[in-house]
Amino acid sequence: MSEPTGAARRRGPFQVGDQVQLTDPKGRHYTFTLEAGKNFHTHKGSFPHDELIGAPEGTVVRTTGNVAYLALRPLLPDYVLSMPRGAAVVYPKDAGQILAFADIFPGARVVEAGVGSGSLSSFLLRAIGDQGMLHSYERRADFAEIAQANVERYFGGPHPAWQLTIGDLQDNLSDTDVDRVILDMLAPWECLEAVSKALVPGGILCCYVATTTQLAxxxxxxxxxxxxxxxxxxESMIRNWHVEGLAVRPDHRMIGHTGFLVTARRLADGVEPPMRRRRPAKGAYGEDYTGWGGKDAQAGGSGEAAGGAPGRD
Incomplete structure (x- = not known):
């Protein structure tokens, strides 16, 4: 039985073509690709790539300046933060949330709109495996080119489950019986009609947006x-902690807001969502609310007083 795509590059001794992440004594990272006969240079000296080829992960190498570097393969979160960028990347903390709460499973049929630099595509492909399907749509050809190079560099070549289309999703979407749809784009609401037709009943829509107005x-x-x-x-936030002896405290810096996530389950055809048991806050649908589509949506169109609009939960 053949190994899943990219698995051979994740274990065993270092080989020519592998990505290597060096960590210096101050915790700084340096990533490069192993090539026979080449040297790695820093302001603290150099060492030959051949010293790592055939060596196990976790090896410590020393430069000509006698500085020790720990050599490991970069994890996928490390890789996506250091790879070349066209558009901004989906941060690992958000990619992890998408994989978990959009319930991305091996063999899943997934549609993605807004490929960016290929960060989320890499996470999705690793989760669905060779037997799944990821169809990514990207409007800009230059972003698509960068994303394709990044994904193929990580997996060591083209991934058999990936199809990349340049163009708008709402104009080009032809996929049916899709299990999951991930929208990382400026206006995901423009694609709702198209993706609702593609999703299977019970399928999950997941939208990744940056601002509160987009969220609303x-x-x-x-x-x-x-x-x-x-x-x-x-949304999610990450705060690391400093732990050294009795000095146990949160770090001064954290990964705060990077984006909002929204998930929703596709209903069966002809089924109306159940009514919300909890009433909206008073004034939520007051006189000033006209709906995002430009039409009067006060009280949900029911004619009830402000704050008394029924809804769904």
Whole structure:
């Protein structure tokens, strides 16, 4: 039985063509590709690549300046943060949330819009495996070219489960019976009608947006289209801790807001979402609320008083 794509590059002794991540005594990282006969140079000296070829991971090498570097293969989170960029990357903390809460499983059929620099595509491909399907749509050819190079560099060549299309998703989407749709784009609400037709009942839509106005419009648009269960919006933050003897405290810096995530489950055809048991906050649908589509949506179109709009939860 053949190994999954890219697995051979994740274990065993270092080989020519492997990505290597060096960590210096101050914790700084340096990533390069092993090539026979080449040297790695820093301001602290150099050492030959041949010293690492055939050596196990976790090897410590010393430069001509007698500085020790720990050599390991970069983890996927390390790789996506150091790879060449066209668009901004999806941060590992958000990619991990997408894999978990969009329930990306081996063999899943996934559609992705907004490939960026290939960060999320790499996470998705590793999760679905060779037997899955990832169809990525990207409007800009220059971003698609960078993303393809990054993905193929990580997996050591083309991934058999990946198809990349240049163009707008809503104009080009032809996939059917899709298990998951991931929208990392400026206006995901523009694609809701198209993706709702592609998703299987019970399938998951996951949107990744940057601002509160995008978040609000995305959530309200998912509610208005009427074929999804109540959307769930959230964000996550990461704070590292300093632990040394009795000095145990949070780090001064953290990975704060990078983006908002929204997930929603596709309902069966002809099914209306159940009514919300919890009433919206008073004033949420007051006189000033006109809906994101430009039409009057006060009280959900029910004619009820402000703050009394029924909804779905």
């Amino acid at each position: 419009r995305t959530v309200e648009s998912i509610r208005e289209i009427g074929c999804f269960a109540e959307p769930q919006p959230w």
